[in-house]
Amino acid sequence: MTAASITCTDLTIRFPVYGADAKSLKKALARAVAVGGALGRHAGVTDVTALEGVNLKLQAGDRLGLIGHNGSGKTTLLRALSGAYEPDDGSIEVHGRIASLLDLSLGIDPSATGYENIRLRCRIGGLSSRDIDARMDEIAEFTGLGPFLSMPVKTYSAGMQGRLAFAAATAVECDVLLMDEWIAVGDADFQKLAHKRLLKLVERAGILVLATHEAPLLKLYCNKVMKLEGGVASEIVDIRKLDQLLKS
Amino acid sequence: METATHMLRTGQRGALFQFQMALRDLRNSFQRIGLAWSLAWHDVTSRYRGSVLGPFWITLSMGLMVLGIGFLYASLFDLPLNQFLPYVALGIVFFGVMTGTVNEGCDTFVLASGMLSQTSLPMLTFLWRTVFRNLINLAHHLVIVVAMLTFYGYWQTANVPLALVGVLLMLLNASWMSLLAAIASARYRDIPQIVVSVMQFAIFMTPVFWMPSRFGKHQVFLDLNPFYHLLQAVRGPMLGQSVQGHSYVVLVAMAVVGWLVTFTIFARTRRRLVHYL
Numbered sequence: 001m002t003a004a005s006i007t008c009t010d011l012t013i014r015f016p017v018y019g020a021d022a023k024s025l026k027k028a029l030a031r032a033v034a035v036g037g038a039l040g041r042h043a044g045v046t047d048v049t050a051l052e053g054v055n056l057k058l059q060a061g062d063r064l065g066l067i068g069h070n071g072s073g074k075t076t077l078l079r080a081l082s083g084a085y086e087p088d089d090g091s092i093e094v095h096g097r098i099a100s101l102l103d104l105s106l107g108i109d110p111s112a113t114g115y116e117n118i119r120l121r122c123r124i125g126g127l128s129s130r131d132i133d134a135r136m137d138e139i140a141e142f143t144g145l146g147p148f149l150s151m152p153v154k155t156y157s158a159g160m161q162g163r164l165a166f167a168a169a170t171a172v173e174c175d176v177l178l179m180d181e182w183i184a185v186g187d188a189d190f191q192k193l194a195h196k197r198l199l200k201l202v203e204r205a206g207i208l209v210l211a212t213h214e215a216p217l218l219k220l221y222c223n224k225v226m227k228l229e230g231g232v233a234s235e236i237v238d239i240r241k242l243d244q245l246l247k248s
Numbered sequence: 249m250e251t252a253t254h255m256l257r258t259g260q261r262g263a264l265f266q267f268q269m270a271l272r273d274l275r276n277s278f279q280r281i282g283l284a285w286s287l288a289w290h291d292v293t294s295r296y297r298g299s300v301l302g303p304f305w306i307t308l309s310m311g312l313m314v315l316g317i318g319f320l321y322a323s324l325f326d327l328p329l330n331q332f333l334p335y336v337a338l339g340i341v342f343f344g345v346m347t348g349t350v351n352e353g354c355d356t357f358v359l360a361s362g363m364l365s366q367t368s369l370p371m372l373t374f375l376w377r378t379v380f381r382n383l384i385n386l387a388h389h390l391v392i393v394v395a396m397l398t399f400y401g402y403w404q405t406a407n408v409p410l411a412l413v414g415v416l417l418m419l420l421n422a423s424w425m426s427l428l429a430a431i432a433s434a435r436y437r438d439i440p441q442i443v444v445s446v447m448q449f450a451i452f453m454t455p456v457f458w459m460p461s462r463f464g465k466h467q468v469f470l471d472l473n474p475f476y477h478l479l480q481a482v483r484g485p486m487l488g489q490s491v492q493g494h495s496y497v498v499l500v501a502m503a504v505v506g507w508l509v510t511f512t513i514f515a516r517t518r519r520r521l522v523h524y525l
Contacts, residue, residue: 012259016523018435083255083368086519091258098255102366112294123286124363152297 003095004175004206006081008056010090013076013231014047050076053090054233056226060175060206064236065218067211067246068228074211077228078102078178081209096175096206099125103180104165114149114156115140118168125172135171142197143167144190163190170197175206181213218242255368263516270515277372284373288380306388314340314392321457330400337396338483339456341389342415346422346478347447348382353426354433354440361525371514371521375427379419397486405488414481414491417499421478424506431510431517434524450475474502 051073058064066074079085080092082100107124108117118139122132140149143163145156153161202208202221210221218225219239227234227245237245258265277284296302314337322332353375357364360374397403433439454475455463463470470476477495484491517524 016520018524079366080257082366083257084365084522086257087259089259091256093257094255098368100366103362106362106366109290109294111297112290116290120286120290123283124367124369126280128282129286 003060005060005093005095006056006058006176006207006209007093008054008081008090011051011054011056011077011080011087011092012049012089013051013080013085014049014088017046017048050231051080051228051233052231054228054231056233056236058207058209058224062224063202063208063210063222065210065212065222065225065239065242066228067213067218067225072228073231074228075102075180076231078180078209078211081176082178094176097126097173098176098178099169099172099174100178101169101180102178104162104169106165106169108153108161108165110154111152113152114143114145114164117153117164118143118149118171121165121168122171125169127172139167139171142193144193159187159190166194170201173204174201177201177208179208179210181211215242215246266515266518267512270511270518273370273518274372277370277376280370280373281376283369284376285380287373287377288384291377291381292384303384303388306385307391310341310344310389311392314396317457325458325462327459334393334396334400334402334487335459335483336457337393338486339479341386341393342418342482343451343454343456343475343479344389345382345386346418346475347451348385349379349419349422350425350429351440351444351447352378352381353429354443356426356430357434357521357525361522364522364525371518372427375423375430378426378430379423382422383419393486402487407485407488410485410491411482414483414485417481417496417503418478420503421474421499421506424503424510427514428506428510431513431521434521435517454479474498477502 054073054077066077068074076085078100079102080087081094082098082102083094107121109120112120115136118136119129119132122135122139123129127135143149145160145163148156148160149164153164156164198221208221210218212218219242223239224236225239225242225245226236234245292303296305299305301308314333317340318329318333318336321327321336322329325332356374356378357371360377363369364371364374397406429439429443433443450473453469454473455470456479460467460470460476471494477498480495481491481499483489
């Protein structure tokens with residue numbers, strides 16, 4: 001197996017923004033009639049450039065922190081790395097199994113029980129039913145929810161839901177881990193557990209890309225940092241230069 | 249989250265490249281077909297969670313409908329029950345698979361937006377999820393069909409292998425319609441309403457509840473109705489009737505052309521689909 005790596009070359013991503021209007025067929029037809037059959041034209045659709053010419057090269061052992069204001073393109077970059085968004089220009093190449101923890105509620109069905117949700121989440125994460133059976137006890141123990149796992153998730157408190165989602169999401173082995181805004185889940189006890197598991201995952205993962213606003217978190221998990229501003233990326237610098245980067 | 253260990257995504261490189269990417273999506277969706285099955289199974293069980301009968305509500309409600317319509321129309325049209333009940337049962341059940349697959353196709357991508365916007369799961373996985381969900385429903389409905397055919401003794405004349413060919417043709421056609429509805433509904437939110445209306449119209453214009461012989465001199469409208477051929481290819485063999493050869497020509501041609509057109513649209517819009525949602 002080749003070692004994990006991420007390479008982005010001149011990565012540009014543009015969003016077409018379809019206004020609330022543009023989703024209506026009537027509007028599209030009306031426009032087509034009004035301008036004489038210009039349905040194919042990009043009428044009424046504005047492009048927003050979310051990322052522009054981002055170059056990125058990461059190897060196993062790199063733990064990159066992404067900083068930047070809201071809307072600077074952090075999440076877009078993570079989604080592009082996860083394979084959900086396709087580049088408009090340039091390319092992304094990722095070697096290794098990717099796991100994205102962008103949204104803890106991914107694939108969580110509130111009316112299903114805790115066990116069923118773990119199963120569902122792990123299936124989406126790429127585990128087979130047999131793998132899940134083998135790991136279920138371990139995952140269940142990690143959540144610390146005990147008998148509550150047989151109850152529907154909608155009866156859980158927010159903290160309990162967080163525990164469940166975190167445990168299920170991190171059960172999948174990966175080489176490249178993408179995380180967005182590390183949300184503090186659960187109480188102090190669980191945070192300690194989560195922290196330990198995350199460190200283990202980071203150790204095993206090879207590459208971590210973490211987007212966050214919190215400097216202490218960056219210093220804890222990352223060894224490199226990159227700043228995004230209006231979709232344009234800065235140079236990747238060592239984490240020790242974080243304060244400099246924050247000020248600039 | 250891709251289990252594959254290599255992912256390469258590049259910018260636009262023309263139509264051929266889009267086609268290759270769409271084909272890869274198709275291939276990946278087959279490689280992870282188990283995921284589509286798990287999601288479909290989860291959909292069915294979660295819909296009936298907490299109810300005493302569970303998924304057997306699917307069977308029960310269909311049974312009531314078949315009996316109700318069967319007895320009513322049999323007496324309205326003066327038809328013998330042993331002919332009409334199996335006929336209506338097969339009609340409603342298999343037409344239901346078609347309408348279900350196409351109507352639910354409208355939600356295929358819209359409901360999956362969360363997953364599509366943060367993982368690299370193949371998009372067609374969600375199409376198969378919709379198709380599988382309807383197949384699971386069909387399995388529950390088959391109980392009624394089997395009971396009817398057994399009760400009225402149709403098994404000696406039934407041509408099951410030919411009916412299975414019909415089911416296959418029906419699924420091939422319903423799935424491209426479903427995909428087309430899924431793409432269009434993601435882009436234009438009026439499409440689901442249109443699709444539902446069309447399918448509702450189709451169920452009354454197609455001989456589901458009534459005999460085609462009643463159409464008299466308007467027979468040509470039956471031949472123009474694709475749903476008639478779709479239904480007849482399944483129902484005919486089960487009732488021991490022969491299916492006209494041109495029905496198969498229509499069905500195969502429709503499947504091929506439908507898939508070609510829909511797959512081209514899929515290839516052209518695939519990159520943008522996630523932004524539509």
